[in-house]
Amino acid sequence: MANRPQPSFPEPDTQHFWDGCKTGELRYQTDPDGNVVFYPRGHSTVTGDRGLSWNVSSGLGTVYTYSVVRQNRMPGFQELGAYAVAYIDLDEGFRMMSTIVGVDDPTQDIHIGQRVRVEFEEQSGEDSYPIPVFRPV
Amino acid sequence: MAQERLAAIAGIHEYPLRVAPGVSSMQIKAESMKRALDDAGLDWGDVDGLYDALDGEGGGGLGLAAYLGIKPRLLDTTQVGGSSYEFHASHALRDIAAGRCNVAVTTYGSTAASMRVPIGTGGMGRGGASWQQNMEAPYGSTLISNYAMVAHRHMHEYGTTTEQLAQISVATRKHAMRNPEAVKAMTDLQFVKVDEITVEDVLESRVIADPLHLLECCMISDGGGAAVFVSPEIARDIKKKPVWIIGAGEATKYRENGGDITTSAGAQSAPAAFAQAGVTPDEIDIAMIYDSFSITVAVMLEDLGFCAKGEVGQFIEDGHLAFDRPGLTLNTDGGGLSSNHPGMRGLFLLLESVRQLRGESTSQVDGASLAVAHGNGGLLGGTHTGGTVILAAD
Numbered sequence: 120m121a122n123r124p125q126p127s128f129p130e131p132d133t134q135h136f137w138d139g140c141k142t143g144e145l146r147y148q149t150d151p152d153g154n155v156v157f158y159p160r161g162h163s164t165v166t167g168d169r170g171l172s173w174n175v176s177s178g179l180g181t182v183y184t185y186s187v188v189r190q191n192r193m194p195g196f197q198e199l200g201a202y203a204v205a206y207i208d209l210d211e212g213f214r215m216m217s218t219i220v221g222v223d224d225p226t227q228d229i230h231i232g233q234r235v236r237v238e239f240e241e242q243s244g245e246d247s248y249p250i251p252v253f254r255p256v
Numbered sequence: 257m258a259q260e261r262l263a264a265i266a267g268i269h270e271y272p273l274r275v276a277p278g279v280s281s282m283q284i285k286a287e288s289m290k291r292a293l294d295d296a297g298l299d300w301g302d303v304d305g306l307y308d309a310l311d312g313e314g315g316g317g318l319g320l321a322a323y324l325g326i327k328p329r330l331l332d333t334t335q336v337g338g339s340s341y342e343f344h345a346s347h348a349l350r351d352i353a354a355g356r357c358n359v360a361v362t363t364y365g366s367t368a369a370s371m372r373v374p375i376g377t378g379g380m381g382r383g384g385a386s387w388q389q390n391m392e393a394p395y396g397s398t399l400i401s402n403y404a405m406v407a408h409r410h411m412h413e414y415g416t417t418t419e420q421l422a423q424i425s426v427a428t429r430k431h432a433m434r435n436p437e438a439v440k441a442m443t444d445l446q447f448v449k450v451d452e453i454t455v456e457d458v459l460e461s462r463v464i465a466d467p468l469h470l471l472e473c474c475m476i477s478d479g480g481g482a483a484v485f486v487s488p489e490i491a492r493d494i495k496k497k498p499v500w501i502i503g504a505g506e507a508t509k510y511r512e513n514g515g516d517i518t519t520s521a522g523a524q525s526a527p528a529a530f531a532q533a534g535v536t537p538d539e540i541d542i543a544m545i546y547d548s549f550s551i552t553v554a555v556m557l558e559d560l561g562f563c564a565k566g567e568v569g570q571f572i573e574d575g576h577l578a579f580d581r582p583g584l585t586l587n588t589d590g591g592g593l594s595s596n597h598p599g600m601r602g603l604f605l606l607l608e609s610v611r612q613l614r615g616e617s618t619s620q621v622d623g624a625s626l627a628v629a630h631g632n633g634g635l636l637g638g639t640h641t642g643g644t645v646i647l648a649a650d
Contacts, residue, residue, distance in 0.1 A: 122398075186468075196379070216392045
């Protein structure tokens with residue numbers, strides 16, 4: 120599918136993350152003490168301090184857990200058939216929701232602990248944001 | 257163990273219909289409040305505290321009092337999902353003990369079934385831009401798949417099986433078949449089979465989101481109800497025996513980098529509640545646990561302290577759950593799986609706890625004296641709340 124729901128803007132916390140997706144970068148934040156902050160925010164979730172730094176992930180991670188959606192009533196997803204929703208633990212220490220692509224049968228070919236790599240799925244529509252998805256390595 | 261008796265539940269009502277076309281949520285709330293006050297022998301004008309979860313057409317502290325036509329001196333609009341009513345009981349204990357009110361009510365009304373609200377499968381992408389929506393909406397996660405991710409991880413880490421989880425559905429259905437309102441609910445909602453079920457039935461029902469099957473998912477019904485919280489002075493003169501709120505705890509949990517998804521907010525709220533109550537999990541007779549899905553109950557049995565983390569599969573195989581078996585008894589009204597789930601089940605956990613401690617349940621446990629009601633609000637595998645309430649018979 121190249122027609123996923125798009126992020127909505129203005130939304131100041133996640134703008135820079137999504138700008139990164141347009142340049143093929145999976146971006147995450149760290150605070151001055153090196154604590155990883157994700158999902159993106161304006162403050163450190165450990166100290167409350169502002170002034171976070173942006174970093175670029177290697178895009179490599181591990182499937183922490185997943186489910187395969189067999190039934191849904193969402194526009195744009197209803198015709199997909201079974202698809203995976205997963206939490207991916209990136210090697211830099213942040214966890215994100217995503218999906219896993221490039222498998223024949225998501226009910227059989229995905230497992231917890233599987234190594235995956237990010238790719239950016241182009242979306243239909245002018246000026247749309249590519250969506251980060253993961254493919255088994 | 258000496259327990260402080262600072263606030264009690266004096267009256268309850270569970271709206272009997274699960275399919276109620278032509279009725280508004282606000283009407284369900286008002287009728288339920290009247291009947292709960294009748295149950296206690298109290299009057300409309302006695303109510304001086306109002307808790308609400310912002311449900312219904314124009315509810316909340318701002319709108320509900322106006323609709324009801326009352327002028328309480330305490331208003332609390334705590335909306336934390338399906339556990340809101342455990343939070344209300346917690347706040348009522350605090351507020352009544354502090355003298356802020358003497359007769360407080362929480363009400364619930366929903367027409368989720370009649371309105372065909374796809375709670376479990378409709379997706380999480382509604383609403384405007386937010387930091388979290390922007391990160392999750394593209395992936396088509398449903399509420400059920402979120403809970404299912406917890407189940408997958410639990411199975412992976414601890415070897416928990418679908419057969420073990422299915423026992424939760426089996427025991428709950430057994431209780432439902434003894435509850436005429438639950439039988440009517442399943443009939444009116446056109447369940448394929450309105451009868452007791454087996455583990456095989458659960459395994460053979462279709463998968464909604466791996467690894468959760470249809471018979472591991474709660475129903476979507478209409479419904480509602482009310483509970484009346486009172487001070488010890490009021491409790492002396494009510495129609496029935498009061499049921500005492502002796503402990504409460506609140507917590508929240510959410511997706512965290514490196515976090516453990518198999519442990520819920522209940523692991524924080526339950527110890528606080530048990531400590532305040534001065535009782536331990538092994539003293540509890542009745543566990544009313546929010547059974548949105550089988551996995552919710554499994555995680556909560558661990559987080560409430562009935563067994564260690566990861567051992568719920570063995571705990572289930574050792575017995576428990578059904579009212580006529582030794583050990584802990586679960587969800588004797590038939591639960592959200594088989595009796596009543598209009599979207600926020602937390603209220604019904606309190607109501608059936610009260611029935612058990614009064615000796616009025618359709619699956620009564622002889623001599624039940626202590627119950628725990630634990631609500632989970634939001635997404636077990638994402639942002640959620642846990643509310644634990646310990647209740648004692650008079």
